[in-house]
Amino acid sequence: MNANPKFLSATATVDEAAIQPLPNSRKIYIEGSRPDIRVPMREISQSDTAASFGAEKNPPIYVYDTSGPYTDPSIKIDIRSGLDTPRLPWILERNDTEELPGPTSEYGIERLNDPQLAELRFNLHRKPRRALAGKNVSQMHYARQGIVTPEMEFVAIRENMNRRAYLEELKQSGEKGAKLAELMGRQHPGQSFGASIPMEITPEFVRDEIARGRAIIPANINHPEVEPMIIGRNFLVKINANIGNSAVTSSIGEEVEKMTWAIRWGGDNVMDLSTGKHIHETREWIIRNSPVPIGTVPIYQALEKVNGKAEDLTWEIFRDTLIEQAEQGVDYFTIHAGVRLQYVPLTAKRMTGIVSRGGSIMAKWCLAHHKESFLYEHFEDICQIMKAYDVSFSLGDGLRPGSIYDANDEAQLGELRTLGELTQIAWKHDVQVMIEGPGHVPMHLIKENMDLQLEHCHEAPFYTLGPLTTDIAPGYDHITSGIGAAQIGWYGTAMLCYVTPKEHLGLPNKVDVKDGIITYKIAAHAADLAKGHPGAQIRDNALSKARFEFRWEDQFNIGLDPDKAREFHDETLPKDSAKVAHFCSMCGPHFCSMKITQEVRDYAANQGISEIQALKQGMEVKSIEFVKSGSEIYQKQ
Numbered sequence: 315m316n317a318n319p320k321f322l323s324a325t326a327t328v329d330e331a332a333i334q335p336l337p338n339s340r341k342i343y344i345e346g347s348r349p350d351i352r353v354p355m356r357e358i359s360q361s362d363t364a365a366s367f368g369a370e371k372n373p374p375i376y377v378y379d380t381s382g383p384y385t386d387p388s389i390k391i392d393i394r395s396g397l398d399t400p401r402l403p404w405i406l407e408r409n410d411t412e413e414l415p416g417p418t419s420e421y422g423i424e425r426l427n428d429p430q431l432a433e434l435r436f437n438l439h440r441k442p443r444r445a446l447a448g449k450n451v452s453q454m455h456y457a458r459q460g461i462v463t464p465e466m467e468f469v470a471i472r473e474n475m476n477r478r479a480y481l482e483e484l485k486q487s488g489e490k491g492a493k494l495a496e497l498m499g500r501q502h503p504g505q506s507f508g509a510s511i512p513m514e515i516t517p518e519f520v521r522d523e524i525a526r527g528r529a530i531i532p533a534n535i536n537h538p539e540v541e542p543m544i545i546g547r548n549f550l551v552k553i554n555a556n557i558g559n560s561a562v563t564s565s566i567g568e569e570v571e572k573m574t575w576a577i578r579w580g581g582d583n584v585m586d587l588s589t590g591k592h593i594h595e596t597r598e599w600i601i602r603n604s605p606v607p608i609g610t611v612p613i614y615q616a617l618e619k620v621n622g623k624a625e626d627l628t629w630e631i632f633r634d635t636l637i638e639q640a641e642q643g644v645d646y647f648t649i650h651a652g653v654r655l656q657y658v659p660l661t662a663k664r665m666t667g668i669v670s671r672g673g674s675i676m677a678k679w680c681l682a683h684h685k686e687s688f689l690y691e692h693f694e695d696i697c698q699i700m701k702a703y704d705v706s707f708s709l710g711d712g713l714r715p716g717s718i719y720d721a722n723d724e725a726q727l728g729e730l731r732t733l734g735e736l737t738q739i740a741w742k743h744d745v746q747v748m749i750e751g752p753g754h755v756p757m758h759l760i761k762e763n764m765d766l767q768l769e770h771c772h773e774a775p776f777y778t779l780g781p782l783t784t785d786i787a788p789g790y791d792h793i794t795s796g797i798g799a800a801q802i803g804w805y806g807t808a809m810l811c812y813v814t815p816k817e818h819l820g821l822p823n824k825v826d827v828k829d830g831i832i833t834y835k836i837a838a839h840a841a842d843l844a845k846g847h848p849g850a851q852i853r854d855n856a857l858s859k860a861r862f863e864f865r866w867e868d869q870f871n872i873g874l875d876p877d878k879a880r881e882f883h884d885e886t887l888p889k890d891s892a893k894v895a896h897f898c899s900m901c902g903p904h905f906c907s908m909k910i911t912q913e914v915r916d917y918a919a920n921q922g923i924s925e926i927q928a929l930k931q932g933m934e935v936k937s938i939e940f941v942k943s944g945s946e947i948y949q950k951q
């Protein structure tokens with residue numbers, strides 16, 4: 315997989331597969347109120363409709379693009395120098411941060427000065443920044459002051475996906491265009507279970523949602539490479555991909571490749587959950603090359619620093635780790651501060667105990683010392699660090715159920731109430747918060763999770779792992795969990811954390827990353843459609859039209875995975891001529907229902923009667939035949 319198993323910074327190269335533009339696609343940028351707000355989108359062009367279907371032009375469609383500069387052919391990617399820093403001027407012009415002389419954490423300084431790490435270290439020339447004393451640089455803080463930041467304007471444009479211009483231009487382009495606009499823009503009203511999604515997202519709406527805590531923009535001031543994105547129930551449903559090495563396997567090069575692969579296929583966020591070697595250096599390479607926000611679980615690295623002995627963890631070691639990672643640019647921290655001493659006994663009768671890594675580490679610490687969790691006790695100190703860099707909280711669900719048996723039990727729900735209490739403390743400091751959720755939950759108990767989260771956590775965005783709806787399919791847990799993810803996304807979860815086919819079995823590789831991403835893109839989009847998110851159906855409409863008109867190339871290219879669609883079609887009908895055929899190998903030429911429907915329409919047009927009447931007439935003929943044949947439903951062959 316990785317041509318450079320012994321990772322060396324001098325020879326590190328980008329994965330060639332990650333920098334190819336997607337078929338028939340062009341990256342475009344929509345400019346905001348100032349020239350340095352350039353919001354990326356992917357434009358997918360289409361072929362014309364053939365004469366037999368009414369000969370018309372099909373305009374390009376616009377889709378959300380998470381792939382960053384990688385798919386822009388005008389940008390030369392060299393992972394050794396990292397990505398450009400479009401956010402840097404926005405951060406600097408606010409005049410509320412200072413450049414530090416270098417890393418200020420003990421561990422960060424130690425790693426920087428270790429000569430043995432020279433050959434694999436990312437060579438960063440930029441110095442870390444921090445808020446000036448007494449300043450708060452969180453997006454929530456600005457929002458509450460009434461300030462619309464460039465980050466907020468950026469996400470507003472991004473969420474709208476050029477929808478209005480697309481439909482307007484089409485409407486203006488003559489009679490055919492107006493009909494097409496009507497066809498493409500039509501969608502089912504949806505059921506949003508109380509979300510309030512406006513027709514058009516304005517920067518002011520973004521500001522208001524952030525100010526009231528219903529949405530977050532994870533964007534550390536030390537991650538100026540990021541293209542801002544928003545997580546909230548009134549925005550498009552987002553997905554997160556977990557990557558990272560373990561003590562057993564993987565290298566820095568492989569992890570950077572998983573990140574670039576995840577964002578190519580639609581990952582909105584990536585978590586680096588490394589627990590193996592060189593955690594600090596791996597993270598640096600990932601952040602410097604990531605246009606999407608990066609999350610981590612700092613307690614993992616803190617545990618490494620005490621050689622895996624949970625009881626040896628201290629607040630001081632944890633605090634130094636937070637600063638180390640905040641100065642590298644981590645955008646959100648999972649912090650399991652809801653695992654309180656009193657909840658640990660509630661897990662004793664569970665089938666699968668505590669399955670959260672962070673949760674189990676904290677439970678062990680609490681029991682060993684018979685003390686309240688230091689994360690809970692120092693929560694306000696943590697808030698002080700978060701607001702100095704704008705790191706968002708992802709309040710960890712350390713007591714999530716790890717089996718259907720344990721779903722929605724008292725330990726889980728007790729922790730959820732504590733997460734609600736902590737949310738209000740974070741908000742007192744204007745620190746952004748999202749809440750992590752389960753886990754393993756049967757379908758009929760999923761809605762209760764969403765409803766209780768909204769109630770106890772004051773509408774802070776929910777971020778769930780799946781949930782997995784059954785335990786019986788190891789090897790297919792992207793599917794068991796994709797089902798639950800679609801449901802909970804529909805009910806109001808803002809971000810879905812993917813589960814790959816390797817869940818419970820081993821560390822996911824690049825192939826698993828893509829399978830997890832595509833599964834979760836499906837769940838997230840299905841949820842957007844069901845919520846009635848404005849414009850969500852345009853892509854479905856365009857794909858269905860291409861499918862009905864046998865525009866095979868367009869059907870592949872509008873889809874989430876054009877490579878797979880093409881490969882499957884080619885498997886049985888590889889010839890170029892098959893790409894214009896009015897059937898595929900599923901039904902063959904005589905039984906292709908879409909082809910037959912077209913013949914019905916042609917028949918109706920030739921007879922000068924409407925399609926419905928033609929169908930009626932056809933049915934009358936058929937029903938006479940049916941009576942004649944003795945009304946047997948199953949006729950002998």
Ligand SMILES: C[C@H]1O[C@@H](n2cnc3c(N)ncnc32)[C@H](O)[C@@H]1O
Pocket residue numbers: 556557558559560587588589779813817818821822
């Ligand atoms: C919280 C979730 O994160 C997943 N998880 C934990 N570590 C990694 C890793 N290095 N890579 C990918 N996924 C990981 C677990 O499988 C769990 O489902």
Ligand SMILES: Cc1ncc(COP(=O)(O)O)c(N)n1
Pocket residue numbers: 611648669670671672673710711712750751777778779811
């Ligand atoms: C949605 C989500 N993603 C990641 C984690 C962290 O993992 P863990 O709780 O096992 O430490 C989590 N708790 N929830």
Ligand code: SF4
Pocket residue numbers: 669817818819820
């Ligand atoms: S995934 Fe593997 S290592 Fe992680 S908790 Fe389950 S069995 Fe343990």
Ligand SMILES: [Zn+2]
Pocket residue numbers: 669716754818
């Ligand atoms: Zn599990």
